[in-house]
Amino acid sequence: MTRASETRGGAVTLSKEGLPDWLDPVVRAAETVEPLQLSRFLPPENGSGRQSAVLILFGEGERGPELLLMERAGSLRSHAGQPSFPGGALDPEDGDPQGEGPLRAALREAEEETGLDPSGVQLFGVLPALYIPVSGFVVTPVLGWWREPSPVGVVDPNETARVFTVPVADLTDPANRATAVHPSGHRGPAFLVESALVWGFTAGVIDRLLHYAGWERPWDRGQQVPLDWRA
Numbered sequence: 001m002t003r004a005s006e007t008r009g010g011a012v013t014l015s016k017e018g019l020p021d022w023l024d025p026v027v028r029a030a031e032t033v034e035p036l037q038l039s040r041f042l043p044p045e046n047g048s049g050r051q052s053a054v055l056i057l058f059g060e061g062e063r064g065p066e067l068l069l070m071e072r073a074g075s076l077r078s079h080a081g082q083p084s085f086p087g088g089a090l091d092p093e094d095g096d097p098q099g100e101g102p103l104r105a106a107l108r109e110a111e112e113e114t115g116l117d118p119s120g121v122q123l124f125g126v127l128p129a130l131y132i133p134v135s136g137f138v139v140t141p142v143l144g145w146w147r148e149p150s151p152v153g154v155v156d157p158n159e160t161a162r163v164f165t166v167p168v169a170d171l172t173d174p175a176n177r178a179t180a181v182h183p184s185g186h187r188g189p190a191f192l193v194e195s196a197l198v199w200g201f202t203a204g205v206i207d208r209l210l211h212y213a214g215w216e217r218p219w220d221r222g223q224q225v226p227l228d229w230r231a
Helices: 021-032 101-114 170-171 200-212
Strands: 048-060 065-070 088-090 121-126 130-132 137-146 160-167 177-181 187-193 197-198 224-226
Touching: 021 065, 021 137, 021 200, 048 160, 048 200, 065 101, 065 170, 065 197, 065 224, 088 101, 088 130, 101 121, 101 137, 101 160, 121 170, 137 197, 160 170, 160 177, 170 200, 187 200
Parallel strands: 048 137, 177 224
Antiparallel strands: 048 065, 048 088, 065 160, 121 137, 130 137, 177 187, 187 197
């Protein structure tokens, strides 16, 4: 397999060749985790839901391993203002949702939203598809290694408020962890990092990745952050 992920004029490949050793636990987690270990919300059995993908991109920054996140524009119809992984719905040209489609969509959306150069990204794994009931998206998380970092930033302010990286050390720091409490009563993991509250689907996936990669540190699940939509 090639080390780079081709996005134009060729197949999109998955490759574990040349990954840094610290990613080994993530690779193992991706190969062994079961869907219900990630979320209780799984794709509908009747095949409904809009196929989409997100890019979980690991890089290496000044403080070690880090993740690329973005904050969605407050004017969007769904998940407005939320920090999230780059990603979005599959387009027909992305191809088979059960094949290369999610890989192409994850890279394409990341480029459109953050200006990321896909040629510097090495895709190395795919997590089981999950479901977001509030928006009806069936989401395939695609794992990538930022082998050749490129400048990133807001491409379209109507879609993205900001683009930022978060050190994994901050995500695993117990002081930055909390339980988000939605007005509906739903509770889920949250991270207070980079002047942002990461919660919902994105926080859930990060939480499970940290856990199954063996990076999670004990934290106070009684520390709560209310999500007040009237604020």
